[in-house]
Every structure is written in structure tokens, then in C-alpha cells.
Amino acid sequence: MSESATREHWxxxxxxxxxVVAEGVDTTHRGILYLDGIGVSFDGFRALHDLSxxxxxxxxxxxxxxxxxxxxxxxxxxxxxxxxxxxSAFFGQTIDLTRLSEAEIAEAGIGxxxxxxxxxEQHSVFENLELAMKADKRVIxxxxxxxxxxxxxxxxxTLETIKLLPESDRAARMLSHGQKQWLEIGMLLMQEPQxxxxxxxxxxxxxxxxxxxxxxxxxxxxxxxxxxxxxxxEFVARIAHKVTVLHEGTVLAEGSMASIxxxxxxxxxxxxx
Numbered sequence: 498m499s500e501s502a503t504r505e506h507w508x509x510x511x512x513x514x515x516x517v518v519a520e521g522v523d524t525t526h527r528g529i530l531y532l533d534g535i536g537v538s539f540d541g542f543r544a545l546h547d548l549s550x551x552x553x554x555x556x557x558x559x560x561x562x563x564x565x566x567x568x569x570x571x572x573x574x575x576x577x578x579x580x581x582x583x584x585s586a587f588f589g590q591t592i593d594l595t596r597l598s599e600a601e602i603a604e605a606g607i608g609x610x611x612x613x614x615x616x617x618e619q620h621s622v623f624e625n626l627e628l629a630m631k632a633d634k635r636v637i638x639x640x641x642x643x644x645x646x647x648x649x650x651x652x653x654x655t656l657e658t659i660k661l662l663p664e665s666d667r668a669a670r671m672l673s674h675g676q677k678q679w680l681e682i683g684m685l686l687m688q689e690p691q692x693x694x695x696x697x698x699x700x701x702x703x704x705x706x707x708x709x710x711x712x713x714x715x716x717x718x719x720x721x722x723x724x725x726x727x728x729x730x731e732f733v734a735r736i737a738h739k740v741t742v743l744h745e746g747t748v749l750a751e752g753s754m755a756s757i758x759x760x761x762x763x764x765x766x767x768x769x770x
Contacts, residue, residue, distance in 0.1 A: 616680050744767065
């Protein structure tokens with residue numbers, strides 16, 4: 498989505514269906530995703546502490562850190578699964594993520610992919626994308642629906658993007674693990690998101706699949722904003738424009754992969770010597 502189109506989308510409460518501005522909050526900030534001073538605790542365990550993060554529109558941001566650093570909880574806050582105890586979280590200038598449900602956040606334009614792919618195994622690749630299309634999902638419209646030319650073109654374009662056009666008629670259950678991951682990303686794209694949150698997207702993939710995934714993510718950057726949580730440092734080095742390192746629920750370091758690899762604190766707590 499273009500910058501101008503995105504700005505219009507944010508400014509139109511009808512388009513978002515989820516424009517919520519907290520009273521008295523200054524929402525003048527940069528970035529399509531803006532987290533400021535986020536804190537989350539679970540039964541006395543502090544999962545996030547004073548976490549602040551800004552992700553610019555069209556950016557490909559990688560988030561790394563040891564187990565328990567708060568990566569998943571951060572994603573949960575962005576998508577509305579977890580409410581922060583303190584802090585601000587905004588999508589663009591006007592959408593207060595802390596006051597919306599998971600469904601409202603998804604409708605506003607934030608899509609999330611978990612580590613394990615979830616696809617309709619019995620349906621074809623094409624049908625999976627058709628079912629995922631952003632449309633009226635009520636029963637009667639679904640039964641009456643006839644795939645219009647423009648909708649078919651969208652599906653074909655998405656198949657080309659995720660490199661599954663030759664597999665369009667195959668049942669999803671017949672795909673490799675990597676292909677299922679790409680199909681689920683395609684299903685997210687059919688929802689017309691602005692931001693894609695990808696949780697360990699190359700876990701379990703072959704070397705060839707990881708290489709193709711890197712190509713896919715780099716091709717999506719700019720058109721979409723990508724936040725990739727990943728443990729595979731070789732993969733991160735291939736795709737990262739900017740890396741954020743989390744440790745004990747807060748940002749330890751941020752910058753290029755080269756600067757992160759030289760950071761003494763990061764080496765000590767995560768990368769090792």
C-alpha cells in the first residue's frame with residue numbers, strides 16, 4: 498500500500514473500523530508501529546519492562562533475543578492478545594492498539610503468522626487463498642459468491658508472489674513444510690494487511706526453502722511492513738535492514754546486523770563468543 502493510501506486509510510474511521518484515540522494522549526510520533534514504555538507482568542513475572550520500539554512504514558525489522566526475552570509477549574501486545582499493564586501502543590497516528598480486540602486489530606491491517614503453519618489441509622492452494630480473501634464472511638454472501646475477475650487476478654498475483662503458482666491445484670496437505678509456510682503468508686496477504694508479524698517463519702525449513710523465504714521477505718519489504726522474530730542468525734543476516742535485540746523484556750540494542758554482532762552486551766547475553 499502506498500504512503501498516501503496508508504495515510505488515508507488511517508485517517509478514515511470507516512476504512513479502519515477501529516480508529517480509537519485515547520483522550521489527552523499526544524499521538525504525534527513517527528512509525529507505523531509505535532510502542533512506548535510497555536510493561537507486562539504475569540503472576541509477578543515481568544515479561545516486558547519499559548519496552549519502546551518504533552518500526553517505520555515499509556521496513557523489514559528483525560527481532561532477536563534469548564528465550565524468555567519477551568519477543569512473543571511483544572507480538573501479543575501488538576495484536577491485542579495481551580493487554581499491557583502500562584505504556585502506549587499505536588498503529589500509525591490514530592489507532593490505539595491497547596483499546597482494541599484481536600479481531601479489530603486484524604481488521605485494521607496487522608496480520609500475524611505463528612511458527613506452525615495453519616492452512617486448510619483438504620483444500621487446494623488456490624482455495625486456501627480464496628477462503629482467506631478479505632470479504633463478507635457471513636453465510637449467505639459466501640454461498641452466493643462468485644469469484645470475480647479482479648478477485649481471481651488477486652489470487653493469481655499472490656500465487657506468483659509466494660512462488661506457488663505451479664502448486665495452485667494441489668491439496669495443501671501435499672505441500673512441503675516450507676510451502677505451507679509460504680501459503681499461510683499468502684493467506685495473510687489476501688487479508689490486505691499493512692503490517693506482517695512473522696514468528697520464526699523459517700523454523701524447520703531446508704536450506705533451499707530458507708533461501709526462497711529470504712527472497713520472498715525482501716520482495717515484500719517496502720510494499721508491506723515486516724516484523725520478523727527469528728532465532729536463525731544466518732537468515733537474519735541475509736534479510737535484516739535493522740535488528741532489535743530484546744533481553745529481560747526490554748530493548749538491549751538496536752541497529753544494523755554488523756553493529757549488533759560487535760555489541761559486547763549482545764555477545765555476552767545472546768550471541769556468545
